Amino acid sequence: MKTKIIAAVAWILISVNAQATGKQTVIEGTIRAYECGDNCYLTVVDSRQNKYEGLCAAPLCQPWNQTARMPDRFIGKRVRVTIEQGNQYDGAGKIRGTVHAFGEIEVLDLGVGTTAPTLGHDLNPVLSPDETFIVFTRSKTKSPHDRCSSGQTADQLRRINVDGTNDELLAVGHAGSSPQEQMCEFSQKQFSSNGSLLFFLSPAWVTSSALHVFDFKTRTVKYIAPANDVIVLNFCTDEHRDQLILAQHRYFAGGGSYDWYWLYDRTGTKEIGPVGDDNETQSSLIRKVQETICSR
Numbered sequence: 001m002k003t004k005i006i007a008a009v010a011w012i013l014i015s016v017n018a019q020a021t022g023k024q025t026v027i028e029g030t031i032r033a034y035e036c037g038d039n040c041y042l043t044v045v046d047s048r049q050n051k052y053e054g055l056c057a058a059p060l061c062q063p064w065n066q067t068a069r070m071p072d073r074f075i076g077k078r079v080r081v082t083i084e085q086g087n088q089y090d091g092a093g094k095i096r097g098t099v100h101a102f103g104e105i106e107v108l109d110l111g112v113g114t115t116a117p118t119l120g121h122d123l124n125p126v127l128s129p130d131e132t133f134i135v136f137t138r139s140k141t142k143s144p145h146d147r148c149s150s151g152q153t154a155d156q157l158r159r160i161n162v163d164g165t166n167d168e169l170l171a172v173g174h175a176g177s178s179p180q181e182q183m184c185e186f187s188q189k190q191f192s193s194n195g196s197l198l199f200f201l202s203p204a205w206v207t208s209s210a211l212h213v214f215d216f217k218t219r220t221v222k223y224i225a226p227a228n229d230v231i232v233l234n235f236c237t238d239e240h241r242d243q244l245i246l247a248q249h250r251y252f253a254g255g256g257s258y259d260w261y262w263l264y265d266r267t268g269t270k271e272i273g274p275v276g277d278d279n280e281t282q283s284s285l286i287r288k289v290q291e292t293i294c295s296r
Contacts, residue, residue, distance in 0.1 A: 034070035055101035057283035148184035179204035224268035
């Protein structure tokens, strides 16, 4: 039945007047529904009441898909979603076909009752594992930064309770004497499974961002490694829980470069091995990891 529903709205996804980059389309709307069968699906409705339905494949969906339940508070939330192609699986775990999927979801409402004054734009919110608070970036601009700044224009990493209380500063961005020492944007935020650590990316080199981690216990930030993408294996239930997958720009000995995904230990300092090439999307890689690495 889900396949028929997606086919029925596919023409909307193709003809929608929205931002598009390659095979990806970005739209804004509100969350209408979340349902799971062999796969989990999200329904988003835009301001013109056009309905978009697809696989819930974004990092935000990971804890929902594990329990086949989305917290009720997300119904009616405003979101910005990236629509791409994803694999649809049958009950045996075999690929049944390719359908539309929400590869990225940005929640635009930071919490019911939020009234705290802002210094600019509140961006890229992520819900904590215990679903009690949200971390987000407060920035003077929505645009990506070429260089990080200090002082009044610095980005801020903040947290706020889901009921809109306790808006708190966690870390302040700043310029640096070297690429890995500067810090801003706080993008790709992901928690460790127990919520004690928060990993994020910051602009750094021409060919790579820098991975940092915020420790909620010590209230400190530490640089880890160069990375253009990160996946924290907080959804694994075995010895691989909280290990890191990093997309890194590297160079062949004979010339040329490549961007592969590599598995690291929990600290991000010990490389374990490659897990994907530059043709992978984050959603396809997460599916692969769930079926292989996490199930060993």
